[in-house]
Amino acid sequence: MSDLNQAAVESSLKGITDPHTGRDIVTSKLVREIEVKDDTVKIKLVFTYPAKGWHDALKAEIVTAVGAIDRSAKVNVDISTEVTSHSAQKGVQPIANVKNIIAVASGKGGVGKSTVSVNLALALSAEGATVGILDADIYGPSQPRMLGVSSKPESSDGKSLEPLTSYHLQAMSIGFLIDEETPMIWRGPMVTQALEQLLKDTRWRDVDYLIIDLPPGTGDTQLTLAQKVPVSGAVIVTTPQDIALLDARKAVKMFEKVEIPILGVVENMSTHICSNCGHEEHIFGEGGGQKMASDYDIEFLGDIPLDRSIREDTDGGRPTVVADPDGRLAMNYREIARNIAGRLSSRKRDYSDKFPSIVIQNN
Numbered sequence: 540m541s542d543l544n545q546a547a548v549e550s551s552l553k554g555i556t557d558p559h560t561g562r563d564i565v566t567s568k569l570v571r572e573i574e575v576k577d578d579t580v581k582i583k584l585v586f587t588y589p590a591k592g593w594h595d596a597l598k599a600e601i602v603t604a605v606g607a608i609d610r611s612a613k614v615n616v617d618i619s620t621e622v623t624s625h626s627a628q629k630g631v632q633p634i635a636n637v638k639n640i641i642a643v644a645s646g647k648g649g650v651g652k653s654t655v656s657v658n659l660a661l662a663l664s665a666e667g668a669t670v671g672i673l674d675a676d677i678y679g680p681s682q683p684r685m686l687g688v689s690s691k692p693e694s695s696d697g698k699s700l701e702p703l704t705s706y707h708l709q710a711m712s713i714g715f716l717i718d719e720e721t722p723m724i725w726r727g728p729m730v731t732q733a734l735e736q737l738l739k740d741t742r743w744r745d746v747d748y749l750i751i752d753l754p755p756g757t758g759d760t761q762l763t764l765a766q767k768v769p770v771s772g773a774v775i776v777t778t779p780q781d782i783a784l785l786d787a788r789k790a791v792k793m794f795e796k797v798e799i800p801i802l803g804v805v806e807n808m809s810t811h812i813c814s815n816c817g818h819e820e821h822i823f824g825e826g827g828g829q830k831m832a833s834d835y836d837i838e839f840l841g842d843i844p845l846d847r848s849i850r851e852d853t854d855g856g857r858p859t860v861v862a863d864p865d866g867r868l869a870m871n872y873r874e875i876a877r878n879i880a881g882r883l884s885s886r887k888r889d890y891s892d893k894f895p896s897i898v899i900q901n902n
Contacts, residue, residue, distance in 0.1 A: 638748070709746060
């Protein structure tokens with residue numbers, strides 16, 4: 540007699556760990572339905588974060604787990620995705636049509652933060668989410684060049700801007716509104732006002748994740764973000780070099796002080812890959828990002844090598860995730876993107892859009 544039943548199947552699925560959250564798929568409530576009828580098992584999973592790149596491997600794990608109960612079992616696995624909103628700082632109003640805002644930051648310039656930002660945004664899109672990217676570097680916007688966009692945004696009502704679209708990303712940048720070689724000679728208050736307008740006056744369209752590519756440092760832009768923008772989580776980009784790690788630690792401390800949760804650390808330029816022979820070496824040091832994550836008890840989300848093609852791709856307006864979607868580097872970015880979204884999915888949800896607004900009037 541077969542031991543195949545709902546309880547046995549559920550127990551077997553508890554042995555499968557979601558690598559992007561660190562919890563088993565039953566405890567994390569990915570498994571929504573188990574139906575056992577004769578020798579057929581139907582399992583329905585609903586992800587609250589995008590993870591298309593893991594679905595096939597997960598289905599294979601589920602088939603193996605159920606097969607351990609009954610080899611003759613026929614297993615049907617249905618996976619869907621419903622990205623949820625997550626809470627941000629208290630007292631900050633949500634942005635219309637944006638579920639989650641993720642800030643990508645670094646303590647210093649030159650660590651490849653903008654390149655990481657655009658590739659992570661594209662990776663989240665490839666994993667199944669609707670994604671936007673806001674270039675918050677008013678003085679040195681780079682996303683227009685990286686996304687290969689040179690047109691100006693339109694306005695249907697004279698008050699708001701339509702985001703430009705590139706590779707399925709909704710994008711907004713001050714670089715869309717000015718000439719590429721025009722310097723922004725503005726003081727801090729003008730910069731923060733421009734950032735607010737770009738964010739709040741853009742007509743985002745049902746965005747699951749809005750990636751904000753922050754300028755380096757811990758100045759006016761970061762303070763505005765903390766006080767006026769509902770940020771669900773922050774990602775710190777660093778290189779293994781000691782001087783970069785020193786400034787990255789300042790960024791971590793800044794987000795801690797303003798009570799924005801840190802989703803983890805990404806180590807960029809972790810190794811150099813020779814374009815001639817393929818030899819890989821740690822030219823900027825080794826393990827710095829992992830040690831920093833350990834020191835601050837935050838997640839190490841992954842590392843990205845220093846590869847000439849990454850620079851060539853972004854300079855050419857076709858970031859690596861779209862230029863070579865099946866390549867090793869694109870898979871690297873997609874794994875990190877799943878880790879970011881998975882970590883965020885484990886955090887407290889925001890139910891503000893589920894409840895009606897209550898208005899009290901004196902009649």
